[in-house]
Amino acid sequence: MIEPLKVLIIEDEALLAMELESLVEDAGHSVVGWATSSAEAMAMADATEADIAFVDIHLSDGPSGIDVAKYIGERKSSTVVFMTANPKRIPDHFAGAIGVIAKPYTMNGLTSALRYLQEGVRRPPPVSARPAGFTLSPAFETAWAPAA
Amino acid sequence: MEWKRTREPADAWHMTDDLHVEHGKGDPFAAAIRATRMSMIITDPRQPDNPVVFANDAFLRLTGYERHEVLGKNCRFLQGPKTDKAAVEQIRAAIEEETDVSVDILNYRKDGSTFWNALYISPVSNDKGDLQFFFASQLDVSDRKHSESRINADKDRFEKAVKERTAELEAALDAQTTLLHEVDHRVKNNLQMISSLIIMQRRTIRDEGTRRSLTTMLERIEALSTVHRRLYQSKDVSKFDVADFAKDLVTDLLTASGRAEISPALDLQPIIISAEKATPIALMVNELVTNALKHAFKSKPDGMSAGRLGIKMSQPDGHLNIEVSDDGIGMADANGDASFGMRLIKSLARQLRAEIEWRDTGPGTKVVISIPNEPQEKGNVS
Numbered sequence A: 001m002i003e004p005l006k007v008l009i010i011e012d013e014a015l016l017a018m019e020l021e022s023l024v025e026d027a028g029h030s031v032v033g034w035a036t037s038s039a040e041a042m043a044m045a046d047a048t049e050a051d052i053a054f055v056d057i058h059l060s061d062g063p064s065g066i067d068v069a070k071y072i073g074e075r076k077s078s079t080v081v082f083m084t085a086n087p088k089r090i091p092d093h094f095a096g097a098i099g100v101i102a103k104p105y106t107m108n109g110l111t112s113a114l115r116y117l118q119e120g121v122r123r124p125p126p127v128s129a130r131p132a133g134f135t136l137s138p139a140f141e142t143a144w145a146p147a148a
Numbered sequence B: 001m002e003w004k005r006t007r008e009p010a011d012a013w014h015m016t017d018d019l020h021v022e023h024g025k026g027d028p029f030a031a032a033i034r035a036t037r038m039s040m041i042i043t044d045p046r047q048p049d050n051p052v053v054f055a056n057d058a059f060l061r062l063t064g065y066e067r068h069e070v071l072g073k074n075c076r077f078l079q080g081p082k083t084d085k086a087a088v089e090q091i092r093a094a095i096e097e098e099t100d101v102s103v104d105i106l107n108y109r110k111d112g113s114t115f116w117n118a119l120y121i122s123p124v125s126n127d128k129g130d131l132q133f134f135f136a137s138q139l140d141v142s143d144r145k146h147s148e149s150r151i152n153a154d155k156d157r158f159e160k161a162v163k164e165r166t167a168e169l170e171a172a173l174d175a176q177t178t179l180l181h182e183v184d185h186r187v188k189n190n191l192q193m194i195s196s197l198i199i200m201q202r203r204t205i206r207d208e209g210t211r212r213s214l215t216t217m218l219e220r221i222e223a224l225s226t227v228h229r230r231l232y233q234s235k236d237v238s239k240f241d242v243a244d245f246a247k248d249l250v251t252d253l254l255t256a257s258g259r260a261e262i263s264p265a266l267d268l269q270p271i272i273i274s275a276e277k278a279t280p281i282a283l284m285v286n287e288l289v290t291n292a293l294k295h296a297f298k299s300k301p302d303g304m305s306a307g308r309l310g311i312k313m314s315q316p317d318g319h320l321n322i323e324v325s326d327d328g329i330g331m332a333d334a335n336g337d338a339s340f341g342m343r344l345i346k347s348l349a350r351q352l353r354a355e356i357e358w359r360d361t362g363p364g365t366k367v368v369i370s371i372p373n374e375p376q377e378k379g380n381v382s
């Protein structure tokens, strides 16, 4: 059994955050915090220990998710995975994030992504197939999925 | 015109020699130059500062000076504050090099008014090649200059107008793109919310039948979600690759079903369709694949024996063919047309003007759909 993940949710839409929390917990992981704005997110990143931060780009204070990702990336407190309906807004370098789960994801797509991330974070590189709707950043593409 | 030749035989020039001394009244050549409407002067570079030694009446009319005011003077009295320095320099250089020159230059009359002068100057030498005179003709081209500058002003105005209009259109396009992004963002977020609501609702329900219903509903909505996600991943939002979609859908449904004993067999050519066909095709494929998963492998005699779920997509002669096949129990016992899934499939087929056929392949079922498709455009989808 691989050790489960501690997850930080940064999402301004309560309904989505709520459902994401349930799915994360159903998959055996734990949610250590939920933030809706960039300020809240940065404070929470400092105060908690998470393995993965799911970061929406659109937060309650605007499209500040990228700044949050940069902030978390500099501190190396956890690793960011973007979760957005607008993947085209992500800069080419992904601000240090692992990749992006494009919204709308399917329930199974998210569960598979969690498994993939768990393997990748705990015992890289991941062994399961990369789920549909999940895109790796160029840096993690090299590390986790080198071209065959 | 005779006088524009730079090197004349010497005997032709004894006549002009006469001109500047105001003799030779009987010389028809000199008389012609005196009387022509073309303004002309002659200067003598052998005297200090190259003064005017002859000016015809046309020159005096053009410039407004008296003859005694111009004879003995250098031509620069025609220049003024707005005369182009570069043009003056061009003339100076030509005179120094003893070559001819043709230049448009702004000149001033005695009364201070200006005119555009199409000036032509050429050196005149004797038969030994010694420089004798400079011959200059002036043509008032103010009208041409004015219409030129009017045309330039018009051109500038047009260019400015075009630039402004382009900027307006670019701004409008930006606004449209932003709007499109915003709407797309909302559609996708709302689809996500709908799925979330169904999942949350399902969590609270104990009754197995109701849960199954909600699961089927979730699958349908997730099929739409996958369409939207895929649609916006492509560079061209008006085109959609059904094969990519089918791959996502089958992988997703198979892993979600947790039925590792069923293996997918995908034979997919990339097929680009227009975006408005994406939703009905996606829903139809979703119904067929979920049906196969739900019904075909339900009660195989040996329980969990391996099964095969195939999807084939091809595109012969302007048609898009989709085949969804399984090697399960077959549909002999199916309860006909009453159920919602079947009705949905058949209505979507009608919407797409598609032909659909269920074949008993013993073992299993093969559903063949043939949809008329517009000519494919290649390389539009990333």
Ligand SMILES: Nc1ncnc2c1ncn2[C@@H]1O[C@H](COP(=O)(O)OP(=O)(O)OP(=O)(O)O)[C@@H](O)[C@H]1O
Binding pocket: B216, B287, B291, B292, B294, B295, B296, B326, B328, B329, B330, B331, B333, B334, B335, B336, B339, B340, B341, B342, B343, B365
């Ligand atoms: N691939 C298949 N193999 C075997 N039986 C099938 C297959 N596809 C459909 N059937 C039969 O046809 C019936 C009608 O299918 P249909 O999709 O209309 O209904 P359903 O899947 O039972 O419910 P829903 O309306 O939610 O889709 C099914 O109940 C099943 O018995």
Ligand SMILES: [Mg+2]
Binding pocket: B287, B290, B291, B341, B342
């Ligand atoms: Mg069905």
